[in-house]
Amino acid sequence: MQYTLSVLVENHAGVLSKISGLFSRRGFNIDSLAVGVTNNPDVSRITIVANGDEYVVEQLEKQLNKVIPVIKVKRLAEGEFISRELILIKVHCAASKRAEIIKTAEIMQAKIVDVAPSCVTVEYCECTNRVNTLIDLLRPYGIREIVRTGTIAIDRGASALSV
Amino acid sequence: MISGAEIMVKCLEAEGVKVVFGYPGATICPFYDKLYDSDIKHVLVRQEQNAAHAASGYSRCSGLPGVCVATSGPGATNLITGIATAYADSVPMIAITGQVRSDLLGRDVFQEADITGACEPFVKHSYLVGKTEDLPRIFKEAFHIASTGRKGPVLIDIPMDIQQQEIERFEYPDSVNIIGYKPNTRGHAVQVRRAVEAIKKSRRPLIVSGGGVLSSGVKLKFQAFADKTRIPVISTMMGIGVMPSDHEMYLGMLGTHGKPVANRALHDADLVIVCGARLGDRAVAAPDQMSENTTVIHIDIDPAEIGKNVKTEIPIVGDMKNVLNMMIEEIGDYVVPNQWQETVKGWKKSFFRTPPKFDGFVEPRALVARLSSMLRSKAILVADVGQNQIWCANNFMIRDGRFLTTGGMGTMGYSIPASVGVKFARPNRDVVVVCGDGSFQMSMNELATIVGNKLAIKIIIMRNHRLGMVRELQDMHYDKRHSGTILEGDPDFQKLAEAYGIDHAEANSNEEAEEIIKDMVKSDKPFILVCNVYPDTPSI
Ligand SMILES: Cc1ncc(C[n+]2csc(CCOP(=O)(O)OP(=O)(O)O)c2C)c(N)n1
Ligand SMILES: [Mg+2]
Numbered sequence: 012m013q014y015t016l017s018v019l020v021e022n023h024a025g026v027l028s029k030i031s032g033l034f035s036r037r038g039f040n041i042d043s044l045a046v047g048v049t050n051n052p053d054v055s056r057i058t059i060v061a062n063g064d065e066y067v068v069e070q071l072e073k074q075l076n077k078v079i080p081v082i083k084v085k086r087l088a089e090g091e092f093i094s095r096e097l098i099l100i101k102v103h104c105a106a107s108k109r110a111e112i113i114k115t116a117e118i119m120q121a122k123i124v125d126v127a128p129s130c131v132t133v134e135y136c137e138c139t140n141r142v143n144t145l146i147d148l149l150r151p152y153g154i155r156e157i158v159r160t161g162t163i164a165i166d167r168g169a170s171a172l173s174v
Numbered sequence: 175m176i177s178g179a180e181i182m183v184k185c186l187e188a189e190g191v192k193v194v195f196g197y198p199g200a201t202i203c204p205f206y207d208k209l210y211d212s213d214i215k216h217v218l219v220r221q222e223q224n225a226a227h228a229a230s231g232y233s234r235c236s237g238l239p240g241v242c243v244a245t246s247g248p249g250a251t252n253l254i255t256g257i258a259t260a261y262a263d264s265v266p267m268i269a270i271t272g273q274v275r276s277d278l279l280g281r282d283v284f285q286e287a288d289i290t291g292a293c294e295p296f297v298k299h300s301y302l303v304g305k306t307e308d309l310p311r312i313f314k315e316a317f318h319i320a321s322t323g324r325k326g327p328v329l330i331d332i333p334m335d336i337q338q339q340e341i342e343r344f345e346y347p348d349s350v351n352i353i354g355y356k357p358n359t360r361g362h363a364v365q366v367r368r369a370v371e372a373i374k375k376s377r378r379p380l381i382v383s384g385g386g387v388l389s390s391g392v393k394l395k396f397q398a399f400a401d402k403t404r405i406p407v408i409s410t411m412m413g414i415g416v417m418p419s420d421h422e423m424y425l426g427m428l429g430t431h432g433k434p435v436a437n438r439a440l441h442d443a444d445l446v447i448v449c450g451a452r453l454g455d456r457a458v459a460a461p462d463q464m465s466e467n468t469t470v471i472h473i474d475i476d477p478a479e480i481g482k483n484v485k486t487e488i489p490i491v492g493d494m495k496n497v498l499n500m501m502i503e504e505i506g507d508y509v510v511p512n513q514w515q516e517t518v519k520g521w522k523k524s525f526f527r528t529p530p531k532f533d534g535f536v537e538p539r540a541l542v543a544r545l546s547s548m549l550r551s552k553a554i555l556v557a558d559v560g561q562n563q564i565w566c567a568n569n570f571m572i573r574d575g576r577f578l579t580t581g582g583m584g585t586m587g588y589s590i591p592a593s594v595g596v597k598f599a600r601p602n603r604d605v606v607v608v609c610g611d612g613s614f615q616m617s618m619n620e621l622a623t624i625v626g627n628k629l630a631i632k633i634i635i636m637r638n639h640r641l642g643m644v645r646e647l648q649d650m651h652y653d654k655r656h657s658g659t660i661l662e663g664d665p666d667f668q669k670l671a672e673a674y675g676i677d678h679a680e681a682n683s684n685e686e687a688e689e690i691i692k693d694m695v696k697s698d699k700p701f702i703l704v705c706n707v708y709p710d711t712p713s714i
Contacts, residue, residue: 020354021353021354025290025302028291028294029294032294036295069481070478073477073478076477077476077478079298079299079319079354079355081354082354083354174353
């Protein structure tokens with residue numbers, strides 16, 4: 012099972028290493044982790060996407076809560092949040108294929124952000140599934156390089172996670 | 175103007191610290207210099223690991239966080255095993271380390287070690303201090319974190335320039351506000367009610383007492399609860415001493431090295447109330463030790479322990495003290511079914527064995543069983559790790575005193591340095607160490623600390639010329655191939671005692687040993703008694 016956790020932490024040096032250390036030490040599998048400061052400059056928000064059964068998620072939440080600079084841990088409910096990741100893909104692109112690739116990007120609502128004689132770079136900001144679809148569509152042309160951020164996520168509706 | 179070093183001392187004074195255990199070096203010198211002018215006693219150990227163990231012993235017997243101090247680099251890394259031991263045993267502790275100048279951090283200069291990084295998995299929290307102004311807040315937080323919730327060690331790493339820098343004034347905060355740290359100590363009333371209902375419905379309830387009962391300081395109330403309800407009690411290694419050993423309803427320690435009768439009770443119980451214990455693999459090795467239909471009530475201050483090792487039907491997060499008060503109120507006049515009481519009493523008789531004797535040797539289990547009667551009732555026994563520990567855990571007849579050992583980490587060499595801390599916390603109690611010949615040699619350097627501070631600690635070495643517990647494992651599972659478990663080249667411990675000016679004796683029978691012990695407890699000086707033990711004596 013895959014699940015997404017939002018974690019509010021004090022915005023100090025060293026907090027991230029406490030958290031990433033916890034994952035490796037306790038054998039939790041994480042798919043992605045993304046950090047950034049929130050509207051409160053003293054607080055950062057970490058989004059963790061991880062894999063495991065109910066026992067593992069529960070342990071993970073409890074262990075995260077034990078880390079002193081962790082302020083809040085919330086497991087986002089399936090289907091009730093919006094998630095995004097950003098990807099930059101550099102695709103091999105002979106002049107003859109350029110139109111095709113641009114068309115694909117357009118259909119997916121991705122942006123071409125750089126063009127060179129033999130390749131183009133596509134920028135895409137979407138949920139993980141759609142990002143993977145775009146990768147699949149571009150793979151036949153020859154992918155040179157992929158850079159992806161971790162997933163970030165936010166609850167739908169008016170509720171807001173704050174300290 | 176006031177320096178960081180002086181602020182450090184003032185913070186310790188403000189926390190009521192009377193004694194610190196440590197070992198100096200260049201980067202912690204500013205602090206040592208100011209400590210020299212303070213009323214706080216510094217106890218110079220002979221290796222930093224032992225400063226942490228001494229702080230642990232002190233803490234466990236005083237109820238205050240123990241404090242240990244070391245220099246940067248090797249001093250700090252030597253502390254790690256002691257810190258990790260305190261963490262595994264949930265002992266409140268403040269570890270203070272010197273660090274290289276902050277402008278040199280990260281450059282691998284002489285005696286720089288990333289100690290906050292290295293200790294990350296073993297501390298409840300740690301600080302690398304960045305500004306002298308932050309010291310008072312950090313000390314206040316550190317003591318608060320170490321001694322509340324699930325207790326544990328907190329490390330404060332302080333670069334030398336931060337200790338030297340002077341600031342305008344010192345003011346110790348009177349409260350802390352750590353937004354992410356608000357342990358829930360209260361206990362949920364609905365859960366307590368559910369627990370009591372389940373107890374009342376059960377036919378064979380059983381209590382497992384853990385170290386949490388002791389760290390919550392609620393031993394007497396716990397005994398009163400057990401007395402009144404007549405619910406049988408077994409304990410983990412860390413929970414030994416919660417009940418007097420001769421209590422009718424107390425069955426001893428559970429687990430792979432525990433008492434068969436305790437394990438039998440756990441197996442047959444239909445409801446188990448786990449009190450302040452994590453139930454590690456040494457306690458409940460195989461899930462089939464407990465019946466599948468057993469209802470588990472788990473009371474713990476650390477929510478992460480609940481459901482981690484055993485499946486729990488009724489979790490109660492809170493401090494034992496509060497939860498126990500609520501349970502006592504809720505349970506009223508409830509008394510355990512008579513039949514269960516009688517079953518348990520019958521088992522106690524039928525499981526009882528007197529260990530066989532070997533001529534020309536001390537029988538350690540029989541000796542430990544007699545030990546308490548030769549000591550004052552509040553005596554504190556500190557056991558090391560190995561067979562000696564198991565002999566003590568299962569046979570020491572504890573009355574009002576304490577039994578200390580490292581149940582969580584099982585660090586050999588714990589007993590002697592821990593006893594140093596114990597004696598500082600409880601100078602008027604009988605303090606007795608029981609260790610193996612292997613574990614003794616892991617911290618015999620602390621004999622100097624004992625002599626230097628005139629501590630009347632009585633050390634009983636169970637000499638089997640073996641790393642006995644591992645030898646036993648090899649006998650059972652490795653075809654009796656004694657790879658690396660025979661102690662060769664050991665010194666004559668009598669001569670060693672002589673060299674330190676410590677009174678000493680040797681015993682080859684229980685009668686001899688008992689005569690010596692009766693005399694040794696009368697003196698106000700340290701003593702070493704070497705008991706020669708038959709090498710193949712089993713643990714249980
Ligand atoms: C620091 C450390 N190293 C190794 C061990 C593994 N170990 C557990 S018991 C034991 C033997 C202890 O020997 P001794 O102190 O002579 O006690 P005995 O079992 O003979 O009573 C060993 C090596 C340990 N627990 N701690
Ligand atoms: Mg031995």
